[in-house]
Amino acid sequence: MRLFFSFVLLSSLLCPAGQALAHFGMVLPSQSLIMDVGTANLTLDLKFWHPFVNEGMDLEKPAAFTVYHNGKTKNLLPGLKEGSEQGKRVWQGNYAVKEPGLYAFVMEPRPYFEKEEDRWILHYTKVYAQAFGDDADWFEPLGIKAEIVPLTPPGDLYAGNIFQGRVLIDGKTVPEAEVEIEWYPGRDKKGQAPFASLITQTVRADASGTFSFVAPRSGWWGFAALSHDGKTLPLDGKEKPVEIGGVLWVFFHELLPALPLAGK
Amino acid sequence: MTLPRCDTRRLRAAPSLCELPRPVGSESRAILLPVCLLLWIILGAAPAAAHSVFIYAWQEEGGRICTNSYFSKKNKVRGAEVRMESPEGQVLDRGVSGPDGLCCFAAQPETGDLRFIVNAGQGHRAEFLLPGVQSGPTSRSEPASRPGVSSRSGAPVEADPFREPSLRDIVGGMGWLVGLAGLGAYAVSRRKKG
Numbered sequence: 001m002r003l004f005f006s007f008v009l010l011s012s013l014l015c016p017a018g019q020a021l022a023h024f025g026m027v028l029p030s031q032s033l034i035m036d037v038g039t040a041n042l043t044l045d046l047k048f049w050h051p052f053v054n055e056g057m058d059l060e061k062p063a064a065f066t067v068y069h070n071g072k073t074k075n076l077l078p079g080l081k082e083g084s085e086q087g088k089r090v091w092q093g094n095y096a097v098k099e100p101g102l103y104a105f106v107m108e109p110r111p112y113f114e115k116e117e118d119r120w121i122l123h124y125t126k127v128y129a130q131a132f133g134d135d136a137d138w139f140e141p142l143g144i145k146a147e148i149v150p151l152t153p154p155g156d157l158y159a160g161n162i163f164q165g166r167v168l169i170d171g172k173t174v175p176e177a178e179v180e181i182e183w184y185p186g187r188d189k190k191g192q193a194p195f196a197s198l199i200t201q202t203v204r205a206d207a208s209g210t211f212s213f214v215a216p217r218s219g220w221w222g223f224a225a226l227s228h229d230g231k232t233l234p235l236d237g238k239e240k241p242v243e244i245g246g247v248l249w250v251f252f253h254e255l256l257p258a259l260p261l262a263g264k
Numbered sequence: 265m266t267l268p269r270c271d272t273r274r275l276r277a278a279p280s281l282c283e284l285p286r287p288v289g290s291e292s293r294a295i296l297l298p299v300c301l302l303l304w305i306i307l308g309a310a311p312a313a314a315h316s317v318f319i320y321a322w323q324e325e326g327g328r329i330c331t332n333s334y335f336s337k338k339n340k341v342r343g344a345e346v347r348m349e350s351p352e353g354q355v356l357d358r359g360v361s362g363p364d365g366l367c368c369f370a371a372q373p374e375t376g377d378l379r380f381i382v383n384a385g386q387g388h389r390a391e392f393l394l395p396g397v398q399s400g401p402t403s404r405s406e407p408a409s410r411p412g413v414s415s416r417s418g419a420p421v422e423a424d425p426f427r428e429p430s431l432r433d434i435v436g437g438m439g440w441l442v443g444l445a446g447l448g449a450y451a452v453s454r455r456k457k458g
Binding site: 101132136 | 334
C-alpha cells in the first residue's frame, strides 16, 4: 500500500493534473487608449488562444469582424490578413481612428468543435479602444448575440481597480453566469501560476448578471462569460451542444509612482 | 494681435464669440462685461475639478484647421482660449472656443506640425499635436471662418467628431441669442442716456 501511495504521489508530481486551459477568442488592438495621432492607425490581432500559457489554436477566418462607433458599424472582414504565430493560424486587421470616441471591435468566429468537451464553442469576442479622451457610451450594449457590458469604463482601469461587467445573451441578462478570466502576458511570454488551478480564474455573476473582478497585474485580461442557448449544431450526423461565450478584453494600466513637483 | 477665429457649425444663425467686436476702449469693455456675465449665467460655468479636458484637431479640405475642445462628448469647453503654436512654441494664432467647443484657424502658409492648446481655466489645460499639416491658401485679412460658412472652399465639414447637437448645445445657443439681445438693449439705453 505504501508503495502504491508513493507511486501516486510521484506520478502527481511528475505529471501535474491536466491544466485547465480555457479557450479564449482574442481581439487585441495595438493601443487601447489613443491620445496622439501617431498611434491612431491600429493593428488588431485576432486569435483563438490559451492566453495565460500563451499557447494557440488555429483560428479559421471569422464569420464577422466589425467595428462599432458612434452608433454605426463597419465591416472589417474584407481587410483581414491571415498570419501565423506558433505555427497556428491567426488573423490581423487594421483600422485608422480618425475622430475622438469609443471604438468597439467584435469578432464572431466560426463554431469550433472541442473534442474533450464534446461541444461546439462559439465565443463572440469584443474589445474597446478609446480615442482622444472621449469614452461616451461605454456602458451601452452593442446588441451582439453574447456580450459583457462594462459597468466600469473599460479604458480607464489600473491594475488593482475593480472591474464590473454585466453578462447579456440575446440582450437579456444571464443570472449567475460563469465568467472565466485569464491574463495574457504578451507575445512571446507566458504566465507563471503557482498552481495550475490559478491559470484560469472563475467568478460567478449575481442574479442581475453582474460580476466583479480585481486584476492583480497590469496588461490585457480576458473575461469569458459562458452559457448555452439550448441550440445544437451537427457533427457527423449527431447534434452537439453549443457553448455560447461573450468575451471581453480589458487593459489594466500600471499606476506609476509619484513624481516630485517641479521646483520642490 | 490677430482676431480670434472660431467657428460654430450647428448654431449657424448665432454668431460665435469670435465674431463679437473686440473691445478697443473703456466703453467697449463696459459693454462686454455685463454681456459676458449674462452669458456665463445662462450657459453655466465650465465644469470644475474632476473632469479632464481634451482638445482634438484636424485639417479640412482647403487647408483650414479646426479644433474641438471637450470634457466629454456632450460637455464642451466653451469660451476658452485656444492657441495654435509651432512645435517650438511660437504662437501662430489664437481663438476662443464656441458654444460647440469648436475653434477653427486659417490655412497655414507652410507644411508642418502644429500644436493646439486649450486653456479652460482652473487647471484645465490640454494640448494636441497635429502632425503633417499641409499648407493652404492664406489670407491674413480674411477670417478663417464665418457663421454659415463651413469651410473656405464651401465644402461640407469633413470630420466633425460629434455630429449630433445635444440639448445643452441648443440651450447654449438660445443663451447666445438672449445675451446678444441684452447687448443691443444695453447699447440702446446708453445711446438714449447720451
